[in-house]
Amino acid sequence: QESTHIYTKEEVSSHTSPETGIWVTLGSEVFDVTEFVDLHPGGPSKLMLAAGGPLEPFWALYAVHNQSHVRELLAQYKIGELNPEDKVAPTVETSDPYADDPVRHPALKVNSQCPFNAEPPPELLTENYITPNPIFFTRNHLPVPNVDPDTYRLHVVGAPGGQSLSLSLDDLHKFPKYEITVTLQCAGNRRSEMTQVKEVKGLEWRTGAISTARWGGARLCDVLAQAGHQLCETEAHVCFEGLDSDPTGTAYGASIPLARAMDPEAEVLLAYEMNGQPLPRDHGFPVRVVVPGVVGARHVKWLGRVSVQPEESYSHWQRRDYKGFSPSVDWDTVNFDSAPSIQELPVQSAITEPQDGETVESGEVTIKGYAWSGGGRAVIRVDVSLDGGLTWQVAELDGEEQRPRKAWAWRLWQLQVPVPAGQKELNIVCKAVDDGYNVQPDTVAPIWNLRGVLSNAWHRVHVHVAP
Ligand code: HEM
Ligand code: MTE
Known part of the structure; x- marks a missing residue:
């Protein structure tokens, strides 16, 4: 035997x-x-x-x-x-602030371990319209806080004449529950393509700093109204603070205009559910902000405090990061106060299959990808080229129908085409158009910026054709 x-x-x-x-x-x-x-x-x-x-x-x-x-x-x-x-028991080093971070899915492509930043591989990203929670991209600036749901309180600073709130999870569940499908994209998605033009500061995201989930929670406007807030004539901002903090005790923070927060049509959520589950720890357990159509940085996770202020959040991430600049601006000349913080994002698309450098069969090729635009603008078309942009074909859009002005989620798309006979290689390109007829720029260099944000040029993939 x-x-x-x-x-x-x-x-x-x-x-x-x-x-x-x-x-x-x-x-x-x-x-x-x-x-x-x-x-x-x-x-x-x-x-x-x-x-x-x-x-x-x-x-x-x-x-x-x-x-x-x-x-x-x-x-x-x-x-x-x-x-x-x-079965080697993992040794827990208690002095390490990241020792208590959750266990992650092995499919994630890790850009930085501490803090944890990772994206799903392209071939899984567009496998599902709704991204499964374990492979949803993760963008953390700090260690993941371990929040006890029983003692958790959300502090909402009241309006003058109104009342401040200290809401338990149960209290939050008593507000009417809304469920919406929203795509989250980091401002740094596709930064690695900008780095190829000229060095930038930031994590080397490829095409995966974007994912889609069905979020469930209370509307921010309902919670703010209970604290006595109303839309006011003068400019105001809703500031969010996370329960994650750096060694000096400074929490992650960001803000959005009060006008968006109070607009029921903007559907800003205080979400406690992600795809029918309690939020996973990496995605903000027990409560996070979801701001449809707006850059990921404002979707504050592990939400601890909400207040209405005359000015934007003083957080580093609101004022000294997540802003766009001319390609001529460098780290010696940059004036962060001169540019507005990124809120709504521009139209975006990328190819997930085939991948750069791959060999495809001669005969027929299937090209797949995603397309999305900020501000609730719907993607109306995706154009695909096999010859570097000389000729174009229109891809088929999949996924949920989009509500006008509330197209919060991406469209997945695909195109099945014959490989032109005798072709040894293909320069595949995609570009999307949104319902404002906004288009993506054709190359990266003119939109290069020192922080490597807003990288939305035509996505290009070079593949070989099997003989
Ligand atoms: C489909 C086997 C690993 C993703 C299938 C099917 C089989 C199979 C037999 C067809 C099932 C059916 O339709 O009845 C295996 C084996 C694996 C493996 C033996 C390991 C040795 C994986 C991994 C992934 C994966 C690691 C994901 C990362 C898929 C997907 C399908 C599939 C998405 C559905 C394809 C479609 O219908 O379009 N696999 N699998 N598999 N597998 Fe795997
Ligand atoms: N909220 C807190 N409290 N801390 C953070 O580091 N990162 C922000 C935002 N909210 C962050 C946060 C950024 S930059 C992005 S892109 C999204 O969360 C990412 O959300 P995800 O990790 O659930 O994909």
Whole structure:
């Protein structure tokens, strides 16, 4: 009788390429799926995301695997078992402010571990119209606070003559509940393309600093009204403070104009649910602001305090970051007070499949991606070119119908086209148009800015065609 091979997690994790063999685990079993990768019905690139590690976190997202025929198929590739003594308990270093951060999904492409910043890989980003919570992009500036839902209070500073509120989660649930689908995009999405023009300061986001969820919660306008606030003639701003803070005790903060906050049509939420679940810790448990159509930076997570002020938030992230400048402005000449804070974002689109540098089959190619615009402006069209922008074809838009002026969520799109005969490579380009007929700029250089924000030039992907 053959004895079972025992492997360590380390050995498994070193098998991630056709040369070494491609191994995965399920429970305590180890599989060599090298031969199966190209046969995977979900495509080789998706399977490869799990190479060298456990399948569970991926199969939890794609329940299609929860069938006996899938298990039987996998069983054919079994090569052994995991070493049972290999369960290394993670050592908790208590002086590390990040030690208490939550466990993250292995599919996320990490741009920075502490604070945690990560994006879903392109091939998963447009797999679902609603981004599954575990792979929703994460943009943290500080350690994730650990908030006790039982003692949590949201402080809302009252208007003169009104009353300040200290709301428990239960109190918040008593306001009428609204549910809306909203796409969140970081101002730094696609920054890595700006870096190629000239160096910028910031995380190297690719195309994945954008995701879509169905958010549930109370309307900010209802909560503000209970505290006695009304729309006023003079300019005013609603300032938000997070419960995350730096070593000096300074909290993350941001603000939006009171006019937007009080407008029921703007549908600003104090969200306690994300895709039908309580907010995950990384996304602001137990309460975050959701400001449809507005840059991610204003969607303050772990919300602790709301106040109405005559001026914008004095937070660094409101006044000294998340602003756009001319390409001629550098760090010696920049005057942050001279530019408005980013609120609504410009029209955006990107290609998620195929990816840059990939080889596609001759015959037919399927091109996929997303498109979105800020301020509730609907995407009305996505144009795709295979020849670097000389000729164009119109892609098919998928996803939910959009409400006029309230198109808060992206459209996924795709185009199936024959590969022109004899073509050895393709320069695929996409560009979107919103209902204000706003378009994306064709190149990055003229919109380059020192902070690398608002990167929305035509997205370009160069691929080879298999002979
Ligand atoms: C579909 C097997 C890993 C994503 C399938 C199907 C099988 C399969 C048999 C077709 C199921 C059916 O339609 O009845 C496997 C095996 C894997 C693996 C044996 C590992 C060795 C992964 C991973 C991901 C993934 C890691 C995601 C990151 C998908 C998706 C589909 C699929 C999205 C649906 C494709 C479609 O219908 O368009 N897989 N899978 N798979 N798989 Fe996997
Ligand atoms: N709120 C707090 N309290 N702390 C933060 O670091 N990051 C902001 C915003 N809200 C942040 C925050 C930024 S820049 C973005 S893009 C979004 O949260 C990202 O939200 P997500 O991590 O849920 O995707």
